Amino acid sequence: MLTLDKIYHASYTLKKVIRPTDLIYAPGIKSDGKIYLKTENLQVTGSFKVRGAYYKISQLTDAEKEKGVIACSAGNHAQGVALAATKNGIKSLICLPDGAPISKVEATKHYGADVCLVEGVYDDAYQKALELQQEMGYTFIHPFDDENVIAGQGTIGLELLDQLPDMDAVIVPIGGGGLISGIAFAIKSLNPNIKVYGVQASGAPSMLNSIVDKQIERLDEVSTIADGIAVKEPGKHTFEICGQYVDEIATVTDDEISTAILTLIEQQKLITEGAGAVSVAAALFNKFPIKGKKVVCLLSGGNIDVTILSRVIKRGLLKSGRTCSLNIELVDKPGQLKGVSAIIADMGGNVVSIHHERASENADVNGCYLRIELETRNYDHIHQIENALKDAGYRLKDNLQ
Structure with missing residues (x-):
């Protein structure tokens, strides 16, 4: 006992x-x-x-x-x-x-x-x-x-x-x-x-x-x-x-x-x-x-x-919220990646990797997708970056965070 x-x-x-x-x-x-x-x-x-x-x-x-x-x-x-x-x-x-x-x-x-x-x-x-x-x-x-x-x-x-x-x-x-x-x-x-x-x-x-x-x-x-x-x-x-x-x-x-x-x-x-x-x-x-x-x-x-x-x-x-993935729909023309990178840098995010691909056969012929892996501070920081990208006219698709 x-x-x-x-x-x-x-x-x-x-x-x-x-x-x-x-x-x-x-x-x-x-x-x-x-x-x-x-x-x-x-x-x-x-x-x-x-x-x-x-x-x-x-x-x-x-x-x-x-x-x-x-x-x-x-x-x-x-x-x-x-x-x-x-x-x-x-x-x-x-x-x-x-x-x-x-x-x-x-x-x-x-x-x-x-x-x-x-x-x-x-x-x-x-x-x-x-x-x-x-x-x-x-x-x-x-x-x-x-x-x-x-x-x-x-x-x-x-x-x-x-x-x-x-x-x-x-x-x-x-x-x-x-x-x-x-x-x-x-x-x-x-x-x-x-x-x-x-x-x-x-x-x-x-x-x-x-x-x-x-x-x-x-x-x-x-x-x-x-x-x-x-x-x-x-x-x-x-x-x-x-x-x-x-x-x-x-x-x-x-x-x-x-x-x-x-x-x-x-x-x-x-x-x-x-x-x-x-x-x-x-x-x-x-x-x-x-x-x-x-x-x-x-x-x-x-x-x-x-x-x-x-x-x-x-x-x-x-x-x-220390890392996240963003899937961004872009128009396939020069300067798009530069614009996205500048916004992320200004917001204090750190890009870890980038994957760029043309859109599928069902999407716009000039479309493409940009998937970015980021290091971030927390979820609030992620939302700030997302909002800044949206305010600049970029379209975020499935957020894979």
């Missing part, structure tokens, strides 16, 4: 292993609120997951340790289990979905675990791990639906209460629910006035759907750049704890997550993965009533694959 004493015991046990991560005031994130960032992306292994994994393994019997441990993960729990097992001199086998970022797979091996790649998503890896557990006799380390794992994650709640005792709310990512369950239980047990908000990706809202319908529900599929929280079904323990202690759950889109990742890079010089940025996305896009409040956004992990990062940054730029 999860208790506050167990979370305190976990905190004591973890002192020699984890890093008490900093709480950073980030006034640039949101102008009408006081946002603080809990930097678990800077934790050992790059994620909060090591807390729950290590505490769970530390509580195993000698007989269980002798058999070795097995786990399933989208990546971060894998690294936590691998590190914890290696530090305790225990053999570990980790089942990962074959779509897990290469960086997470290689890091898991680096921490000393054997890796089994499974076709599909997290839930497929989970089923494979259960099969191997039965076959080989390993001790299974669940990534979220285990009270010792939840207690380990709950140590973050104790740290937050020490670091910012007068906080009004904390925003926490939700996948299977282990992280928010531990934090919500710890915080609500010590100060029930603090709001605990949960965030899921809109492409994987398993906990939200379950809470709304008051029963555990399984999604047919999940699709999100936040692979760390792409979970089809919440746990039994986490569902019950979230139903009792979490105040509200909302979802964010992949575009909103990308914007949050970009904002953290530019303003705070912090790298987060998709799952780690959903809390900031929720604050940026007003998912909860936090105006004027002291709010902690939990950055749960920073293990993003660099090949994905470039794509995420591009989406973030598009979503925040």
Whole structure:
């Protein structure tokens, strides 16, 4: 049974292993609120997951340790289990979905675990791990639906209460629910006035759907750049704890997550993965009533694959109005491109690329189209450039921003 004493015991046990991560005031994130960032992306292994994994393994019997441990993960729990097992001199086998970022797979091996790649998503890896557990006799380390794992994650709640005792709310990512369950239980047990908000990706809202319908529900599929929280079904323990202690759950889109990742890079010089940025996305896009409040956004992990990062940054730029595409219908005569370029330059836009083509057979014989990729400041800036072009007599077609 999860208790506050167990979370305190976990905190004591973890002192020699984890890093008490900093709480950073980030006034640039949101102008009408006081946002603080809990930097678990800077934790050992790059994620909060090591807390729950290590505490769970530390509580195993000698007989269980002798058999070795097995786990399933989208990546971060894998690294936590691998590190914890290696530090305790225990053999570990980790089942990962074959779509897990290469960086997470290689890091898991680096921490000393054997890796089994499974076709599909997290839930497929989970089923494979259960099969191997039965076959080989390993001790299974669940990534979220285990009270010792939840207690380990709950140590973050104790740290937050020490670091910012007068906080009004904390925003926490939700996948299977282990992280928010531990934090919500710890915080609500010590100060029930603090709001605990949960965030899921809109492409994987398993906990939200379950809470709304008051029963555990399984999604047919999940699709999100936040692979760390792409979970089809919440746990039994986490569902019950979230139903009792979490105040509200909302979802964010992949575009909103990308914007949050970009904002953290530019303003705070912090790298987060998709799952780690959903809390900031929720604050940026007003998912909860936090105006004027002291709010902690939990950055749960920073293990993003660099090949994905470039794509995420591009989406973030598009979503925040930092880049756009303009499709302009012109008359095919000298000077047209010069006129368009002059207007954009005068308005402070930066042309990145230009594609010029003659109009189709159904259009005016003298017509042509000019597609321009621009770097801009924000959506207001885009609208100013569009209006200036229209005022000069140019016709804008499909705006592909």
